Amino acid sequence: MDVKRLFVATFVSRNLFERHYQTIQDNFKDACSGKWTELENLHFTYKFLGNVATNKIPEIAELLKDNLIEYTSTLKFNGLGILGNPQNPNVLYSRVYSPDKSVLANFLEIEKKMTKYGFKKERQKFLPHITLLRIKKSEESITETFEKNKDVYIGKQINYRINLVASTLTQLRPVYEIIA
Numbered sequence: 001m002d003v004k005r006l007f008v009a010t011f012v013s014r015n016l017f018e019r020h021y022q023t024i025q026d027n028f029k030d031a032c033s034g035k036w037t038e039l040e041n042l043h044f045t046y047k048f049l050g051n052v053a054t055n056k057i058p059e060i061a062e063l064l065k066d067n068l069i070e071y072t073s074t075l076k077f078n079g080l081g082i083l084g085n086p087q088n089p090n091v092l093y094s095r096v097y098s099p100d101k102s103v104l105a106n107f108l109e110i111e112k113k114m115t116k117y118g119f120k121k122e123r124q125k126f127l128p129h130i131t132l133l134r135i136k137k138s139e140e141s142i143t144e145t146f147e148k149n150k151d152v153y154i155g156k157q158i159n160y161r162i163n164l165v166a167s168t169l170t171q172l173r174p175v176y177e178i179i180a
Contacts, residue, residue: 004057004166004179006049008064008110010103011163011176012077012130014039016155017094024080024132024152028092031145034136038173044096044103044128046110046162049119061164061180063113068180070161073102077154081129082146089142090135094154096128103128106162 018039025036052060061068076097084090098104107126115121164180 002054003051004054005168006052006057006060006179007165007167008046008049008067008114009043009163009165010046010075010160011041011043011178012075012160013157014042016077016157017042020152020154021132024149027149028133028145030139031142032089032092032133032135032138035134037131037133041174041176042130042132043165043176044130046103046107046126047114047119047122049114057164057179060114060117063117064110064162064164064180067106067110067113067162068164070159071102071106072159073098073100075103075157075160077130077156078151080132080146080150080152081127084135086143086146088138089146091131092133092135092146093129093131096130098128110162 021039049060076099077094078097079095081093081095082089082091083093096103104126107128111122111126163178166177166179168175168177
């Protein structure tokens with residue numbers, strides 16, 4: 001059976017992050033190391049679906065068609081966060097704010113549709129975020145560095161699109177393909 005690794009996500013403006021990304025990387029270079037997300041892969045995920053039989057993809061795309069559109073809502077990228085133990089974190093991320101709450105509304109709709117379809121319900125609270133760095137090793141200075149940089153303002157994006165995305169994992173990096 002042919003399968004694809006799928007998730008529902010919004011890609012963010014490469015140009016918006018490009019202005020700040022190198023500075024963020026430079027600020028954290030002595031505090032931690034790991035795998036930085038490529039600019040073209042920066043996104044936030046509404047729902048990870050996992051390995052899905054390719055014959056199910058049209059049905060899933062049809063179920064999500066009302067969500068897989070362009071939204072004329074503003075997204076703000078303001079502040080950094082960390083996941084995992086603060087002294088030994090595993091992810092550095094950018095916070096995503098949706099002043100009109102459309103991101104949360106879409107998450108709730110997508111979650112309801114996909115749970116009804118048979119995917120597992122998310123156990124963790126929805127936290128829209130863009131993974132910047134998967135941390136492999138952190139130094140004692142990570143807490144101090146994070147505190148100095150946690151309020152960094154990256155900018156805002158005037159509109160956004162939700163996509164059904166196929167992910168192929170390679171040795172170098174994941175390759176993403178928008179399929180709906």
